[in-house]
Amino acid sequence: GQQVMQIPQYQHVQEGEDFTTYCNSSTTLSNIQWYKQRPGGHPVFLIQLVKSGEVKKQKRLTFQFGEAKKNSSLHITATQTTDVGTYFCAPVNQAGTALIFGKGTTLSVSS
Amino acid sequence: GAVVSQHPSRVICKSGTSVKIECRSLDFQATTMFWYRQFPKQSLMLMATSNEGSKATYEQGVEKDKFLINHASLTLSTLTVTSAHPEDSSFYICSARSGGNGNTIYFGEGSWLTVV
Numbered sequence: 001g002q003q004v005m006q007i008p009q010y011q012h013v014q015e016g017e018d019f020t021t022y023c024n025s026s027t028t029l030s031n032i033q034w035y036k037q038r039p040g041g042h043p044v045f046l047i048q049l050v051k052s053g054e055v056k057k058q059k060r061l062t063f064q065f066g067e068a069k070k071n072s073s074l075h076i077t078a079t080q081t082t083d084v085g086t087y088f089c090a091p092v093n094q095a096g097t098a099l100i101f102g103k104g105t106t107l108s109v110s111s
Numbered sequence: 112g113a114v115v116s117q118h119p120s121r122v123i124c125k126s127g128t129s130v131k132i133e134c135r136s137l138d139f140q141a142t143t144m145f146w147y148r149q150f151p152k153q154s155l156m157l158m159a160t161s162n163e164g165s166k167a168t169y170e171q172g173v174e175k176d177k178f179l180i181n182h183a184s185l186t187l188s189t190l191t192v193t194s195a196h197p198e199d200s201s202f203y204i205c206s207a208r209s210g211g212n213g214n215t216i217y218f219g220e221g222s223w224l225t226v227v
Contacts (some may be wrong), residue, residue, distance in 0.1 A: 001130065033216070042218045043155065074191055097168070098145050099206075099216060102156040 006089055010090030013109055019076040022106035023089030030090040032072045033099060036062060043088060046074075079109050114138055115207050117219030124226055129221045132222045134205030140185035141207035146178075146218070149202040161188045195226040 005024045013019050031050040035043040047056055049065035049072060051104045056090040066091065076083055086106045090099040114137040124130045134144055142163050147155040159167045159180050167180035179191040186206075192199055206220040 026223045027134070037188050047217060048215075093157075098160050100157060101147075103154045105146075106152075110125070 004089060004091055004100065006105055008105055009103065010106050011108070013079050013107070014082060015109050016078050019079050019083070019107055021074050021089075022085050023072045023074075023091075023102055023105075025070050025091060027083045027094070028069050029072075030069075030093040030096060031063060032089055035073055035088045035090060036071075036085050037088065037102075037104070038085040041085075046069050046087075055091040076107075079107070081109050083107060083111055115141075115205065115217045115219040117205055117222055119222060119225045120220060122225070123212045123224055124195055124224070126226055127194055129191055129216070130144060130195060130224060131189055131191045132203055132205075132224070134184045134188045134190070134219050136207045136209070136217075139209045141188075141209065142185060143207075143208045144182060144188040145206045146175075146188075146190050147204045147206070149204060151202075151220075155204065158190075170208065192224065200224055202227045 007022050011019055031047045034046040036046055037043045047063050049063055052069050053067045054065040060077045064073045065069055074087055086104040088101045088104045093100045116135045116137050116203045118133045122164045123128055127207045143160045146156050146158045149155045157170050158173045159169045161180050161182040163182045163185050177193055190208040202221050202223055206218045208216050
């Protein structure tokens with residue numbers, strides 16, 4: 001079935017360093033959403049990207065959707081300990097009816 | 112923002128028994144709800160898509176007779192794990208689509224099921 005590859009699986013950074021997670025698909029995506037899940041918590045919606053080449057910013061978070069709509073990235077500038085969690089990309093499935101989650105990138109931040 | 116409530120948050124049941132998990136959209140109508148399962152340190156795996164008033168659509172490999180889904184109203188979907196076994200122990204989480212808010216999907220807080 002439809003899958004997305006998300007890398008890296010784990011990332012540890014020092015507080016203040018930048019962080020990027022990448023989401024790659026072999027098929028063209030209609031749109032993609034990003035979620036954050038804190039340890040023990042449930043996924044929380046961050047953003048949705050729809051347009052080719054789209055770039056959206058939320059404070060220190062920058063989301064990009066590739067020109068070919070086959071890849072996406074989330075970049076965090078100057079990480080903080082509150083950024084700890086697992087970040088999932090989730091494109092809509094081919095039927096356009098549900099989200100299919102990547103394996104996630106787990107970010108840990110040490111102060 | 113929109114709220115999705117899931118109940119119970121934690122449940123322990125004996126092997127062979129059935130357990131029901133409820134998912135409610137509290138302040139919006141959800142024509143579509145989704146059920147996911149998440150094993151520890153793994154991603155969310157879509158189990159089924161539930162449409163109000165019709166049969167759920169199950170993903171490949173998910174036993175529809177074991178995981179019964181009912182979406183009887185626009186604010187409530189239920190997942191019943193029948194004849195539960197220890198390997199069914201997992202984190203089950205629902206989400207609901209809010210058509211009135213750019214089709215945003217909101218997640219419940221999840222239910223931890225432990226089968227002993």
